[in-house]
Amino acid sequence: MNETIEAENLRKVRKELMTCTYCGFCKSVCPPFQKVGWDSSVARGRMVLAYGLLQKDIPADPSVLEYLYQCTTCKDCERRCPSKISVVEVVESARRDLVAAGHMLPRHKVIAKRVAQTGNPYGEGRSVPDTLGHAPRKAKVGYFVGCTAAYRDRALADATLSILDKLGEDYTLLNEVCCGSVLQRIGVPDERVERLWKRNVSSIQELGVEKVIFSCAGCYRMFKEEYPKRLDLGFEVQHVSEYLAERRPDLGPYEGTITYHDPCHLGRHCQVYDAPREVLTSIPRAELREMPRNRETAACCGGGGGVRSAYPELSKAIAGRRVDEAAFADIMVTACPFCVNNLKAGAEGREAPEIVDLVQLVDRLL
Numbered sequence: 001m002n003e004t005i006e007a008e009n010l011r012k013v014r015k016e017l018m019t020c021t022y023c024g025f026c027k028s029v030c031p032p033f034q035k036v037g038w039d040s041s042v043a044r045g046r047m048v049l050a051y052g053l054l055q056k057d058i059p060a061d062p063s064v065l066e067y068l069y070q071c072t073t074c075k076d077c078e079r080r081c082p083s084k085i086s087v088v089e090v091v092e093s094a095r096r097d098l099v100a101a102g103h104m105l106p107r108h109k110v111i112a113k114r115v116a117q118t119g120n121p122y123g124e125g126r127s128v129p130d131t132l133g134h135a136p137r138k139a140k141v142g143y144f145v146g147c148t149a150a151y152r153d154r155a156l157a158d159a160t161l162s163i164l165d166k167l168g169e170d171y172t173l174l175n176e177v178c179c180g181s182v183l184q185r186i187g188v189p190d191e192r193v194e195r196l197w198k199r200n201v202s203s204i205q206e207l208g209v210e211k212v213i214f215s216c217a218g219c220y221r222m223f224k225e226e227y228p229k230r231l232d233l234g235f236e237v238q239h240v241s242e243y244l245a246e247r248r249p250d251l252g253p254y255e256g257t258i259t260y261h262d263p264c265h266l267g268r269h270c271q272v273y274d275a276p277r278e279v280l281t282s283i284p285r286a287e288l289r290e291m292p293r294n295r296e297t298a299a300c301c302g303g304g305g306g307v308r309s310a311y312p313e314l315s316k317a318i319a320g321r322r323v324d325e326a327a328f329a330d331i332m333v334t335a336c337p338f339c340v341n342n343l344k345a346g347a348e349g350r351e352a353p354e355i356v357d358l359v360q361l362v363d364r365l366l
């Protein structure tokens with residue numbers, strides 16, 4: 001465990017590592033750093049650790065793993081970085097090198113094994129369409145549910161299905177497997193991740209689907225940003241907030257103050273900021289009031305990057321701080337099952353607004 005590693009992936013981002021001036025501007029935003037407090041837990045520290053691994057100056061010991069795996073991949077540091085360093089790419093490159101050298105966190109090993117065995121990180125034996133009771137069929141629109149909504153937060157999947165039904169959409173569920181996001185975030189080799197991409201794309205294409213709708217920000221980001229790097233999709237990709245903004249359903253009134261939490265995967269990673277706000281501002285009598293940190297500057301919920309599974313207490317503490325920022329609102333809306341779950345965990349024991357996904361609120365008012 002205390003040996004140096006071959007850092008093939010870090011070699012490819014060497015220029016990024018050499019560009020960091022260690023100015024520390026990233027300190028003001030990094031969510032785990034604000035909790036942990038050590039320089040090793042901010043982007044600048046992770047640059048030092050990654051460089052040390054690359055140069056074989058430091059071994060891949062447990063503390064190095066811990067700090068490299070505490071990054072939620074929220075991308076907020078990249079916004080602040082004057083040198084425009086691709087911090088997330090560096091962190092994920094380091095993780096791929098650590099995994100290739102046999103260093104994987106125990107919780108992540110379980111997840112990777114479950115995906116290999118069952119096609120989902122929860123180890124569930126039933127397919128997503130079987131779980132939700134909708135057999136896939138030929139249709140123009142497909143709904144990619146995502147593993148968390150299908151197996152752990154069914155209310156989100158049910159709300160999305162209900163919306164599609166109420167809007168009279170001709171849609172189908174898909175023979176989906178994990179989108180690969182969690183594996184890519186924790187450093188599983190690209191070949192294994194891309195096998196999932198190919199399975200998903202071919203099963204979607206077989207159904208003649210022209211547009212796929214996503215209620216999970218993480219799955220959406222994969223199809224929007226990552227899959228097209230290697231595959232020709234042949235279908236349109238839309239987050240459910242974009243779909244709703246386009247369809248403009250007539251919603252009933254909501255008497256209260258709404259605030260919106262931008263999921264990092266949807267916001268900073270995919271620049272989808274307007275669509276969810278267009279939907280929320282279309283609700284009669286509701287007041288949409290922003291938290292001080294919103295859109296590009298939105299604080300992370302702490303749930304991403306494999307942090308929730310490996311360091312649940314850290315993840316929860318980060319979420320708690322975000323929930324406090326929303327204390328003025330009656331309802332805190334987001335657009336990702338991971339954010340919903342993590343923000344709810346962070347809200348435990350606090351004065352907090354109701355926390356729901358956009359699809360749940362829309363379904364309620366439709």
Ligand code: SF4
Pocket residue numbers: 019020021022023024025026027043044047077080081082083084085087
């Ligand atoms: S802001 Fe950028 S250049 Fe400055 S220390 Fe952080 S990663 Fe390095």
Ligand code: SF4
Pocket residue numbers: 029030031032033042043046070071072073074075076077078087088
């Ligand atoms: S991506 Fe987020 S968690 Fe990771 S180093 Fe940057 S600010 Fe910190």
